[in-house]
Amino acid sequence: xxxxxxxxxxxxxxxxxxxxxxxxxxxxxxxxxxxxxxxxxxxxxxxxxxxxxxxxxxxxxxxxxxxxxxx
Amino acid sequence: xxxxxxxxxxxxxxxxxxxxxxxxxxxxxxxxxxxxxxxxxxxxxxxxxxxxxxxxxxxxxxxxxxxxxxxxxxxxxxxxxxxxxxxxxxxxxxxxxxxxxxxxxxxxxxxxxxxxxxxxxxxxxxxxxxxxxxxxxxxxxxxxxxxxxxxxxxxxxxxxxxxxxxxxxxxxxxxxxxxxxxxxxxxxxxxxxxxxxxxxxxxxxxxxxxxxxxxxxxxxxxxxxxxxxxxxxxxxxxxxxxxxxxxxxxxxxxxxxxxxxxxxxxxxxxxxxxxxxxxxxxxxxxxxxxxxxxxxxxxxxxxxxxxxxxxxxxxxxxxxxxxxxxxxxxxxxxxxxxxxxxxxxxxxxxxxxxxxxxxxxxxxxxxxxxxxxxxxxxxxxxxxxxxxxxxxxxxxxxxxxxxxxxxxxxxxxxxxxxxxxxxxxxxxxxxxxxxxxxxxxxxxxxxxxxxxxxxxxxxxxxxxxxxxxxxxxxxxxxxxxxxxxxxxxxxxxxxxxxxxxxx
Numbered sequence: 381x382x383x384x385x386x387x388x389x390x391x392x393x394x395x396x397x398x399x400x401x402x403x404x405x406x407x408x409x410x411x412x413x414x415x416x417x418x419x420x421x422x423x424x425x426x427x428x429x430x431x432x433x434x435x436x437x438x439x440x441x442x443x444x445x446x447x448x449x450x451x
Numbered sequence: 452x453x454x455x456x457x458x459x460x461x462x463x464x465x466x467x468x469x470x471x472x473x474x475x476x477x478x479x480x481x482x483x484x485x486x487x488x489x490x491x492x493x494x495x496x497x498x499x500x501x502x503x504x505x506x507x508x509x510x511x512x513x514x515x516x517x518x519x520x521x522x523x524x525x526x527x528x529x530x531x532x533x534x535x536x537x538x539x540x541x542x543x544x545x546x547x548x549x550x551x552x553x554x555x556x557x558x559x560x561x562x563x564x565x566x567x568x569x570x571x572x573x574x575x576x577x578x579x580x581x582x583x584x585x586x587x588x589x590x591x592x593x594x595x596x597x598x599x600x601x602x603x604x605x606x607x608x609x610x611x612x613x614x615x616x617x618x619x620x621x622x623x624x625x626x627x628x629x630x631x632x633x634x635x636x637x638x639x640x641x642x643x644x645x646x647x648x649x650x651x652x653x654x655x656x657x658x659x660x661x662x663x664x665x666x667x668x669x670x671x672x673x674x675x676x677x678x679x680x681x682x683x684x685x686x687x688x689x690x691x692x693x694x695x696x697x698x699x700x701x702x703x704x705x706x707x708x709x710x711x712x713x714x715x716x717x718x719x720x721x722x723x724x725x726x727x728x729x730x731x732x733x734x735x736x737x738x739x740x741x742x743x744x745x746x747x748x749x750x751x752x753x754x755x756x757x758x759x760x761x762x763x764x765x766x767x768x769x770x771x772x773x774x775x776x777x778x779x780x781x782x783x784x785x786x787x788x789x790x791x792x793x794x795x796x797x798x799x800x801x802x803x804x805x806x807x808x809x810x811x812x813x814x815x816x817x818x819x820x821x822x823x824x825x826x827x828x829x830x831x832x833x834x835x836x837x838x839x840x841x842x843x844x845x846x847x848x849x850x851x852x853x854x855x856x857x858x859x860x861x862x863x864x865x866x867x868x869x870x871x872x873x874x875x876x877x878x879x880x881x882x883x884x885x886x887x888x889x890x891x892x893x894x895x896x897x898x899x900x901x902x903x904x905x906x907x908x909x910x911x912x913x914x915x916x917x918x919x920x921x922x923x924x925x926x927x928x929x930x931x932x933x934x935x936x937x938x939x940x941x942x943x944x945x946x947x948x949x950x951x952x953x954x
Contacts (some may be wrong), residue, residue, distance in 0.1 A: 382665075383939070387544060390543065391544075394537075394540045398697075398701070401697055402693070402694040402697055405692065406606075406690075406693075407690070410682070410683075412668065412672050412679040412681055415668055415674075418665050419664065420526075420672075420679045422526055422529060422680070422681075423526075423529060423679075423740075426529045426532050426533055427734075427737065429536070430536040431531075433540070434727070437726055437727045440543070441727055444810070446547075446939075447720075447723075
């Protein structure tokens with residue numbers, strides 16, 4: 381993947397991730413039930429997406445063309 | 452021995468260890484070196500960078516303010532998790548790029564970064580002044596947090612003014628002597644302490660007050676309908692306010708000069724790895740939010756007075772915990788406040804010296820600059836101390852205002868990196884407009900249109916003015932703009948050229 385493409389993919393992902401935390405998408409999660417893992421649904425949703433961010437950045441780190449170049 | 456005495460001894464012990472680490476980590480390094488003081492020789496690794504970034508964010512606001520928000524406001528407190536997880540993401544690209552530009556031009560501050568690109572002294576002075584005042588507010592919050600801890604944990608035996616003074620004296624001593632490396636190693640120690648304490652004590656409180664979190668949340672839902680929702684009947688925040696608060700905080704996060712400058716002090720590999728590891732820090736906030744929710748069934752906001760006291764209040768009065776736990780919580784909260792205070796003080800002195808002093812008075816030697824920076828460390832601390840002790844109310848409001856001001860740097864920073872047509876006058880007029888709109892809606896007319904956060908309104912105005920004025924004014928010196936925007940590609944060319952030379 382070229383650096384330009386990689387950059388674009390990264391920024392688009394950031395915007396998608398952002399949208400899951402804000403309205404209108406957050407409306408989906410804006411309720412206390414069901415309680416999952418001891419947390420109200422909205423709380424659980426935010427933790428879940430934080431975890432997805434963590435996974436997403438790891439994936440990006442692996443396919444980052446710059447990292448291969450530096451080795 | 453009484454409980455508060457054990458707590459006091461532990462907190463003093465903590466302060467002594469933090470001070471020792473700060474002083475020893477700076478030993479053996481060149482005391483007179485400006486690069487060492489400002490960016491720790493530009494070679495901090497992942498471990499230290501991660502704690503520096505994390506420690507700076509997890510301030511007194513995280514340890515006292517986050518439970519306070521969960522306790523008094525409910526679901527809107529989730530914004531803290533959201534903006535921290537999001538705010539770090541752009542750093543993956545802009546961090547290494549800023550680092551390269553910094554190495555090329557010998558920069559170590561946000562002020563220097565924009566001044567070089569837009570070739571404007573006025574811009575440097577404006578940014579120096581805005582960040583200086585934003586920092587003082589931020590620091591005053593930390594001092595207030597430390598004073599609350601001393602006060603509540605010793606059951607009122609250490610007065611407010613004295614607690615703040617003790618903690619701050621230690622911060623000033625080790626930042627003025629050790630510079631960034633001292634702050635970094637203390638942050639590692641403080642970060643570890645905060646993580647351990649927030650999880651153990653946080654879960655202890657929740658389990659003691661309720662039978663686990665399930666029944667705790669069931670009770671809250673039954674007693675306070677809407678408290679765990681946003682925009683519903685009984686909720687404390689509207690969807691628009693929640694959304695724009697997240698946006699302004701997430702964009703603003705990396706614009707804080709003390710976080711921005713970490714791009715200079717760390718290698719690009721360490722920056723990228725820090726972005727990966729960062730969400731782990733947000734995990735440690737979860738128990739702190741749970742503590743806040745646990746407080747809901749115990750006491751009302753009116754009875755407690757200041758919601759920020761909910762965590763120390765639960766530890767000392769409601770739960771009959773041993774004095775050692777008192778001391779641990781006290782030490783961890785002090786650590787939270789200190790780890791922010793040190794980097795803030797350090798950065799405030801850098802930005803002010805670089806932005807204001809250096810542009811007013813030229814021909815300063817490195818040694819003189821270093822001396823002025825150390826004086827600035829003491830001065831910033833003293834000003835923040837007076838705001839904390841005599842400023843009275845409205846500090847939290849001013850901190851939110853500080854975020855609204857800081858986020859106004861974003862158009863300048865991002866265009867410096869990605870948009871060659873941006874001009875100095877464009878950045879300056881945009882910045883001033885955004886700043887003015889933010890201050891107007893923060894202080895004078897708090898009733899914003901559509902309930903949009905004042906900082907976001909300022910940012911929108913800022914961007915419009917910035918783009919319009921940039922197109923109306925003459926293009927910038929293209930050589931500098933080109934080197935900023937295309938630094939990655941240029942570096943590659945040099946590498947290829949060098950290889951050809953070797954062959």
